[in-house]
Amino acid sequence: MNPYVVFLLYMAAILGFVALTLLLNGLLGPKPAGTEVKLEPFECGATPVETDNVKAVPIKYYAVAIVFILFDLETIFLFIWALAAKPVTGFMLFTFGVFAFLLVLILLYVYKARLLEGVTEPR
Secondary structure, eight states, X not given: OOHHHHHHHHHHHHHHHHHHHHHHHHHHSOOOOOOHHHHSOSSSSOOOSOSSSOOOOXXXXXXXXXXXXXXXXXXXXXXXXXHHOSSOOHHHHHHHHXXXXXXXXXXXXXXXXXXXXXXXXXX
């Protein structure tokens, strides 16, 4: 069977399952009544309900989150490359070398910029 047909059948099955799940949830799921409190905006300028527990997230955690997402995406691309590299050619090894070199450069930048030290310091 053609691989494209298999892929399209797989996508149709996934989309069909999602559609069926959403339809059943809409038909059989609970339907809460919309009260005034429920329809109020949660954030975006609304007054917080509890002012004692509202704390801003320190900016250093955003850098860690960006670095995590970056390395997570690179790991996914590495797995995709490993699956696609059935006949390992010189070009494939070159692309892997460039990819690994960029990964090491980013790791060195994270180390030099001390992005993780502010998060791992004891309080």
